[in-house]
Amino acid sequence: MKRRSFLGVLGTIFGVTAFGSVAYPLLRYLGPPQAKIDAGKQSFKKADVGDAREIVFQNTPAIIINRPGKGYIALSRVCTHLGCLIDYDRKSKKLICPCHAGFFNLEGRVESGPPPKALTTFPLRVEGEDIIIG
Ligand code: FES
Structure with missing residues (x-):
């Protein structure tokens, strides 16, 4: 693997990880409070x-x-x-x-x-x- 393509793959992995770490908590926050209904x-x-x-x-x-x-x-x-x-x-x-x-x-x-x-x-x-x- 060439250096340039290796850096491209590495950048994609970091990008997906960064997006997931922001998107998942945001979706959980915006979603319906399912746990609260059952926790009562x-x-x-x-x-x-x-x-x-x-x-x-x-x-x-x-x-x-x-x-x-x-x-x-x-x-x-x-x-x-x-x-x-x-x-x-x-x-x-x-x-x-x-x-x-x-x-x-x-x-x-x-x-x-x-x-x-x-x-x-x-x-x-x-x-x-x-x-x-x-
Ligand atoms: S705390 Fe119960 S009687 Fe004072």
């Missing part, structure tokens, strides 16, 4: 949840609770006082913040302590054996 929902099997299961939903620590006689609910575990993570006490059926003794009921409403408002509730629906959050 999470599915769990009832058997895997049991009476309660801690999850992470949209980067937020959360918990799914099967309330006796009332069905499932999905709540944020981030306390509305100063942001500590609440725990579910299966014995008392309460959500307890270990930082300043904030107590929430199974609807996420404040029962006592310093939290100023209820826990965030996430949309949840049950389809057969699946629990779908989001």
Whole structure:
């Protein structure tokens, strides 16, 4: 291969690589947000949840609770006082913040302590054996 044709091939390779490195991210940016649509929902099997299961939903620590006689609910575990993570006490059926003794009921409403408002509730629906959050 002559020097001139070798440089031509090398230039073509660099050109295609440079074009691809600009075009691909641009097309991804301009395309429909496919991942966002799917990222908004999470599915769990009832058997895997049991009476309660801690999850992470949209980067937020959360918990799914099967309330006796009332069905499932999905709540944020981030306390509305100063942001500590609440725990579910299966014995008392309460959500307890270990930082300043904030107590929430199974609807996420404040029962006592310093939290100023209820826990965030996430949309949840049950389809057969699946629990779908989001
Ligand atoms: S952070 Fe939860 S009660 Fe203070």
